[in-house]
Amino acid sequence: MDTDDLTGFLPRSSFKDLFTLLLREGFRIVGPREEDGTIVFKPVTSISDLPVGVRDDQSPGRYRISHQPTVRNFSWANGPQALKPLLFPPVETLWESRQDPDGRLSFLNAPDLSLPTAVIGLRSCDLVALDLQDRHFLNGPFPDRGYRSRREKLLLIGVHCSHPAATCFCASTGDGPGIRSGFDLVLGETDEGFVVSAGSEKGRNLRDQLPLRPALAKEIQIVREEIEAAARIQTRALPPGNLRDRLFLRLEAPHWDTVAQRCLSCGNCTMVCPTCFCSRNLEETDLPGNTSKTLRQWDSCFTSEHSYIHPAPVRGTTTFRYRQWLTHKLGSWHDQYGRSGCVGCGRCLTWCPTGIDMTQDLPHLFSWEPPGE
Amino acid sequence: MNEGRIPRSATVIDRIDESPTVFTLRLRLEEDPDTPFVFRPGQFNMVGVFGVGEVPLSIVSDPLDIDFFDHTVRIVGRVTTAMARVRPGERLGIRGPFGSGWPVEQAVGRDIVLVSGGLGCAPLVSVVNYISRRRDQFGQMTLLHGVKSPEEMIYRERFKELSRQDRTRILLTSDRAGDGWEGSVGPVTALLDDLRFNPDTTSAKLCGPEPMMVAAVKKLITGGMAEEEIFVSLERSMQCAEGLCGHCMLVGHFICRDGPVFRYRDIRPLLEHKGL
Numbered sequence: 001m002d003t004d005d006l007t008g009f010l011p012r013s014s015f016k017d018l019f020t021l022l023l024r025e026g027f028r029i030v031g032p033r034e035e036d037g038t039i040v041f042k043p044v045t046s047i048s049d050l051p052v053g054v055r056d057d058q059s060p061g062r063y064r065i066s067h068q069p070t071v072r073n074f075s076w077a078n079g080p081q082a083l084k085p086l087l088f089p090p091v092e093t094l095w096e097s098r099q100d101p102d103g104r105l106s107f108l109n110a111p112d113l114s115l116p117t118a119v120i121g122l123r124s125c126d127l128v129a130l131d132l133q134d135r136h137f138l139n140g141p142f143p144d145r146g147y148r149s150r151r152e153k154l155l156l157i158g159v160h161c162s163h164p165a166a167t168c169f170c171a172s173t174g175d176g177p178g179i180r181s182g183f184d185l186v187l188g189e190t191d192e193g194f195v196v197s198a199g200s201e202k203g204r205n206l207r208d209q210l211p212l213r214p215a216l217a218k219e220i221q222i223v224r225e226e227i228e229a230a231a232r233i234q235t236r237a238l239p240p241g242n243l244r245d246r247l248f249l250r251l252e253a254p255h256w257d258t259v260a261q262r263c264l265s266c267g268n269c270t271m272v273c274p275t276c277f278c279s280r281n282l283e284e285t286d287l288p289g290n291t292s293k294t295l296r297q298w299d300s301c302f303t304s305e306h307s308y309i310h311p312a313p314v315r316g317t318t319t320f321r322y323r324q325w326l327t328h329k330l331g332s333w334h335d336q337y338g339r340s341g342c343v344g345c346g347r348c349l350t351w352c353p354t355g356i357d358m359t360q361d362l363p364h365l366f367s368w369e370p371p372g373e
Numbered sequence: 374m375n376e377g378r379i380p381r382s383a384t385v386i387d388r389i390d391e392s393p394t395v396f397t398l399r400l401r402l403e404e405d406p407d408t409p410f411v412f413r414p415g416q417f418n419m420v421g422v423f424g425v426g427e428v429p430l431s432i433v434s435d436p437l438d439i440d441f442f443d444h445t446v447r448i449v450g451r452v453t454t455a456m457a458r459v460r461p462g463e464r465l466g467i468r469g470p471f472g473s474g475w476p477v478e479q480a481v482g483r484d485i486v487l488v489s490g491g492l493g494c495a496p497l498v499s500v501v502n503y504i505s506r507r508r509d510q511f512g513q514m515t516l517l518h519g520v521k522s523p524e525e526m527i528y529r530e531r532f533k534e535l536s537r538q539d540r541t542r543i544l545l546t547s548d549r550a551g552d553g554w555e556g557s558v559g560p561v562t563a564l565l566d567d568l569r570f571n572p573d574t575t576s577a578k579l580c581g582p583e584p585m586m587v588a589a590v591k592k593l594i595t596g597g598m599a600e601e602e603i604f605v606s607l608e609r610s611m612q613c614a615e616g617l618c619g620h621c622m623l624v625g626h627f628i629c630r631d632g633p634v635f636r637y638r639d640i641r642p643l644l645e646h647k648g649l
Contacts, residue, residue, distance in 0.1 A: 094379075095379040095380070097380070097421075097423055097424070097466060099423050099424075099464075103462070103463055103464055104382065104403075104464065105380075105382040105423060105464045105465075105466060106382065107379040107380045107381070107382070107466060108379070109379055136617070137617065140615070140616050140617070140630070141615070141616065141630065142378065142613075142615035142616060142617065142630075144617060145378065248624075251646050251649070252646070277617070277619060278618060278619035278620070279612070279613070279617070279618045279619070280612055280618065280620070281426065281427065281612045281613065281618070282426075283424055283425060283426050285424040289424065292423060292424040294421075294427075296613075296618075299618070299619070299620075301619065306610070306619075306620060307609070307610055307620065308610055309608055309609060309610050310449040310450060311449070314609065314610075314648065314649075315648050315649075316648070317648065319648070320647075320648030320649075323648070324622075324648075324649070327624070328622065328624075331624075332622075332624045332625035334625075335624070335625025336625050336627075
């Protein structure tokens with residue numbers, strides 16, 4: 001936990017003041033809500049919108065909410081989505097084409113509808129995933145216009161994770177459960193309130209306007225111990241180190257077929273993964289046929305269309321598609337973005353209808369020895 | 374930067390039917406007619422039909438022809454079917470040029486072997502045209518081009534014309550023989566068996582189905598060619614052309630951005646596995 005900064009304490013009775021302040025500063029607030037039997041990130045306007053005493057019981061292929069007798073708002077691990085849909089919407093318009101009666105074509109960038117948005121309740125895995133999405137959407141030769149505009153208007157309020165799910169393995173990837181960077185404000189929740197630190201100039205400005213008292217050593221200690229416990233109780237782990245070479249030496253391992261027999265190629269893992277970035281372009285023409293919108297929609301490497309070039313998909317089997325996903329996520333991501341694409345959030349396990357668990361499959365893959373040169 | 378990413382309107386100024394399923398469109402950008410369309414051989418455009426969608430198409434014309442550019446298209450899907458109905462005077466949307474292109478400067482003064490299969494020849498046609506127009510800058514040019522059946526052999530007149538040029542050999546082959554077919558019969562890789570080249574002065578550029586390229590490269594290397602003198606143009610699904618949509622990934626490479634032309638040595642291990 002970053003404690004170089006001034007650390008204050010926001011009593012639970014003053015938590016609403018953070019919301020009032022954010023609204024006064026002109027932010028739309030997005031935060032966790034209990035909805036559809038899970039935690040979803042949606043617009044919130046007051047602390048009464050936040051979950052209270054909610055726990056999420058997760059295991060491969062399973063997600064259930066339960067309620068505990070506690071006042072805590074952040075006693076859960078994660079839901080199917082957090083930041084990704086806010087920056088990289090599931091569907092968005094890229095440009096609009098117009099055809100004049102004389103056949104002339106004109107093209108217009110989609111209007112920028114982004115709003116200053118404060119997101120509260122982000123986990124360390126969410127913030128690291130955001131950094132990875134930034135590398136993809138902003139750092140290449142063609143920075144994404146819509147993503148950049150939304151990103152620049154974002155205020156990030158993280159909450160240290162004290163209640164990881166059984167599917168979490170962020171401690172092994174080094175991406176949690178405590179938040180170390182990438183935030184404007186970070187909160188450590190105790191029963192009585194929140195230990196508050198700032199991680200940016202924007203965050204310091206806000207912090208200075210909150211009715212904080214200095215945090216007691218005991219309060220900081222509680223937060224620290226809960227983060228340490230949250231790391232300790234994680235039972236799943238990725239094998240340590242850069243897995244790139246170990247994976248690419250095993251492209252022909254028989255275990256890919258074994259996993260593929262359970263994989264429905266449904267793409268759920270790619271939809272909930274906070275770093276998956278694939279998209280497809282679609283055309284949507286109006287009824288008179290004079291204007292057409294080019295839309296970008298989330299896509300998945302688990303569809304046969306994803307790799308289709310005439311006359312057949314490059315990855316025509318589930319074996320090839322699962323192998324593509326995992327070797328990209330844990331392997332070639334290193335080539336593209338300098339680190340693994342997995343932040344250990346465990347969503348791909350939880351939301352897999354057949355409960356495929358990469359932390360279980362990797363040891364099987366690695367136990368296979370490739371034939372020598 | 375942002376504005377460069379939305380399409381620009383281009384007028385179809387000519388159309389040539391190359392075969393019942395292949396046609397060439399000559400295009401000119403509408404706005405800014407004075408701004409030349411600058412590209413390198415082997416680069417591609419995203420070409421869009423209004424209301425239908427876009428496809429990546431290699432630019433087959435020469436960079437010196439600054440007031441137009443050509444795309445040769447084969448009707449294979451929804452967008453190319455719609456494109457086949459486009460007539461001169463009508464408009465298309467253009468984004469581009471994209472991609473790395475062929476390293477033609479690297480080949481100046483050298484002999485060149487070009488191996489192509491099917492309509493995969495489109496990216497190589499740009500090189501053939503480039504060299505034939507700058508004939509004195511290059512040594513011997515040998516084009517080995519194979520198709521499945523004689524009906525697929527397009528650019529026949531152009532190839533005849535080219536083969537009359539100095540230091541130019543055009544060897545055509547078809548997997549199946551047919552009426553009036555004068556070329557060889559068999560796979561394009563078989564043409565390599567009898568090919569003589571000087572390994573010290575020859576570079577190769579290949580385009581076509583990956584198994585064909587892998588087999589052809591093996592023969593070139595057996596013939597003594599240095600691996601770093603071999604370049605290939607790869608094909609994958611492309612939708613954004615900006616390295617964002619993920620469709621064209623080959624392990625760590627975004628083919629649209631890092632390719633489509635690669636030095637063979639840099640991607641060899643990736644072509645040896647099916648389904649990457």
